[in-house]
Amino acid sequence: MSMKLMSALLMSVGIGFAGAAWAAGGAADVPASVAEGKDFGCGAKGQKACPMQGWMKTVMQSATTSGDGAKIASALEYVASKPPPGMPKWVAISKDGAEKAKKGDIDGAKASCKACHDLYKAEYKAKLRDAAF
DSSP states (O other): OOHHHHHHHHHHHHHHHHTTTTOSSSOOOOOHHHHHTOOOSSSSTTSOOOHHHHHIIIIIHHHHHHTOHHHHHHHHHHHHTOOOTTOTTHHHHHHHHHHHHHTTOHHHHHHHHHHHHHHHHHHHHHHTTTSOO
């Protein structure tokens, strides 16, 4: 089994456990694009950032690092407005984090980020990393 496929399998299992609070079911299947080793032309070392990756690094990271609840809430509301297909908990997780940020619960807002990452990051990177955001 290739290292890439093994990593994808381990991430899928991790998503099933770590995202359990948000997920209705278990771990997702390994996407075909991971097994095939699709080259997206972005996001890897030495390549330009992928669209969402670049946005996360500039906007979301800046907001969370500042600890400014209004900025975090605004960023999470933007994320909630961009749900990818096949990721049904995306909007609820983002909106929950935005509400927590508005109330000053920065750690709670960051926990929603982690929940979304645990649930969807591997699948998003495998299928949609080059999609417009």
